[in-house]
Amino acid sequence: MYRQEVNHVPKIKYFVQQSWLLIVCSFFFGLLLAIANAAWSPRIEQNRINKLNDLAGRLIPKAKDFVPLDKLGVTIEVKSLKGPKKKVDVYKAVTGDACFGWTFNAVGSGFQDKIELVVAVDKDFKTIAGFDVLASNETPGFGDKIKGDEFRNQFKGKPAAQLELIKSGEAKDNKILVISGATISSEAVIEIINHSISQVKRQMQEKGLLGNDKE
């Protein structure tokens, strides 16, 4: 049944005979991957940071630098809409010593797939400075209009309290006009923003980075 018994070759020798090429190649390819990774991973990391800074910079144009809260020694964790607590990357938008606001990532489920946003608020968490879509997979022509300026511009300057979706009329106060044909995607964005702002705000107040509302 076993070839090594028929040929009277010891097991270990048989194993090496059969697999030496695989072992040699694994080492060689592993080395190749390690070299490629070592050469390009700083660039990949830089690309990620550039992208975030780019997005955040457009949302809060006054700020020159975006300092991650990790660097200030604070970690913000919020409960996501579904599931356990997750760390949120919060950035402080500063120029020199002046703080112009905060940006952070927020995730929630959309129509087909999860939607990842970058949300920007002013320095007191009172008004929304804007948001942008990091990743989404909404229906082309309908739900993907959440990336469009027409929808996104509505959020600028809105109170960071509870936003509300309306189907028609004028988008005043805390009202956001729905994208026609994409109610679920519009609702999802508003839900993500409302939820994440209130959660992050509470956390930041608890950690003493933000004054209480009453002050």
Add this chain to the structure above:
Amino acid sequence: MTKNSETTAGIYKETLLAGLWRENPVFRLLLGMCPTLAVTAAVKPALTMGLSVIFVLLCSNIVVSLMRNLLKPHLRILMFTLTISTFVTIADLFLKAFVPRMSETLGPYVPLIIVNCIIICRAEACASKNSLAVSIIDALGMGVGFTLTLCVLAGIRELLSTGMIFEAKVMPDWFVPWAAMRMPVGAFITLGLLLGLVNVLSRKKA
């Protein structure tokens, strides 16, 4: 086989042409349907995908051809997959480092080249049985054939869904963009019609 194919140059030519038309991976062998349907919403991602496949195909064919005499028959698929996944990971890292936007658009489809049957098919059917030169030419023929097919498909879809090609507007103002062409349904319909067309054309030839 024609008389032409008995000389070395003839074999090279035959191999190259096989990938481009007679055995075109998408139209004739129906291999690699996943990227064909998934990344052809616009020409740029389709072209990037095609170039990545050419790179991986070329490297894997070279390596497999070089070690073809050392391969143990029952371990060969394992060796092919190991080789392919190495080069796909390198291609993926390269795209992430130098064209991050495009890498995001392609999403999981670049790592998925690992299980693209065109590459494993060429390793099995060609590179593990032929000399280095034939394997390289086969990889180029198949790769370019795949890329051209993807670009044709993507060109039609991008034109109808946005009125643009290579993100440059070509359609007149009265043209109404056809959003369905950007969705999976557009990919299936376009591919089906193209396959039908190719079948009609090749039947006439034969």
